[in-house]
Amino acid sequence: MQVITTGKEMQAFSRKIRTEGKSIGFVPTMGALHEGHLSIVSRSVEENDITLVSIFINPTQFGPNEDFNKYPKDHKGDMEKLLSLNVDAVFLPDVAEMYPQGYSTFVYVGGIGGILCGASRPDHFNGVATVVTKLFNTVMPDRAYFGQKDYQQTVVISKMVRELCFDIDIVVCPVVREADGLAMSSRNAYLNEEERKAASILSKALEYGKELIMSGREQQTSLIKSKITALIQSEPLASIDYVEIVGPQYLEVVKEVKTPAVIVLAVKIGNTRLIDNIIVESN
Numbered sequence: 001m002q003v004i005t006t007g008k009e010m011q012a013f014s015r016k017i018r019t020e021g022k023s024i025g026f027v028p029t030m031g032a033l034h035e036g037h038l039s040i041v042s043r044s045v046e047e048n049d050i051t052l053v054s055i056f057i058n059p060t061q062f063g064p065n066e067d068f069n070k071y072p073k074d075h076k077g078d079m080e081k082l083l084s085l086n087v088d089a090v091f092l093p094d095v096a097e098m099y100p101q102g103y104s105t106f107v108y109v110g111g112i113g114g115i116l117c118g119a120s121r122p123d124h125f126n127g128v129a130t131v132v133t134k135l136f137n138t139v140m141p142d143r144a145y146f147g148q149k150d151y152q153q154t155v156v157i158s159k160m161v162r163e164l165c166f167d168i169d170i171v172v173c174p175v176v177r178e179a180d181g182l183a184m185s186s187r188n189a190y191l192n193e194e195e196r197k198a199a200s201i202l203s204k205a206l207e208y209g210k211e212l213i214m215s216g217r218e219q220q221t222s223l224i225k226s227k228i229t230a231l232i233q234s235e236p237l238a239s240i241d242y243v244e245i246v247g248p249q250y251l252e253v254v255k256e257v258k259t260p261a262v263i264v265l266a267v268k269i270g271n272t273r274l275i276d277n278i279i280v281e282s283n
């Protein structure tokens, strides 16, 4: 497994692979890898000749009072996990490599970047779109793999890829969960024992919302939302950022639920902000 730290070397590596006619699968991450990441990496290894994983904690997607400085890190564990999955190369740039002194070029997402998570994290998706653009131009993959756990991110990236004409297939992989339903996330490491137990309320609320919709008894989005909200509020450690029921492609809020729909939510458990979602499709 090659470890590459500069953009120039990364491009040279990828160009050589491409001239050999081999396909490149790419998995961007911020490290502190867990089973959610690993399932995506395995999918890429299955579907491509070469799999590249990047680990970069991207400062431009963190707000000024967010956790950039204490974001979980586990370099040794990450390397062991990727090695065991037969990853071909890891791209590990530092901040100065990605954003050298005087850096000023950004990708602006617009509309859907400002709702849901973008409402409480104003520049978050611009930071994501910017770093993903830079990574795409550096790694030059055929396919790039993202997790459904970050649903809005998959919509933002897919739209960006269409609108900026990247010749890259975006593959969205299912949410990997703990036994009690909690979506795996590097930030789960922030939760203490009591908070960890409380955090299962997110997936419970999503399952409950899905049942309500599937039963057909409730069509009014506002009613379904208030029932989901009440369930989450029954957990004393939880405080809701948002709960919404949206269309799968444009994230538009509708008055009456029609499937397919996505229930998306962001909830703080103690000081830790967690997100999750569920897709509701009619059978």
Ligand SMILES: Nc1ncnc2c1ncn2[C@@H]1O[C@H](COP(=O)(O)OP(=O)(O)O)[C@@H](O)[C@H]1O
Pocket (backbone or CB within 6 Å): 028, 029, 030, 031, 036, 037, 040, 145, 146, 147, 148, 149, 150, 173, 174, 175, 176, 177, 183, 184, 185, 186, 187
């Ligand atoms: N539980 C999960 N199931 C599926 N994909 C996930 C999961 N957690 C993270 N991912 C995906 O891994 C990629 C890197 O995410 P990253 O920010 O490093 O991890 P996390 O969101 O856990 O903090 C993203 O595409 C993200 O959606």
Ligand SMILES: [Mg+2]
Pocket (backbone or CB within 6 Å): 030, 150
């Ligand atoms: Mg994340």
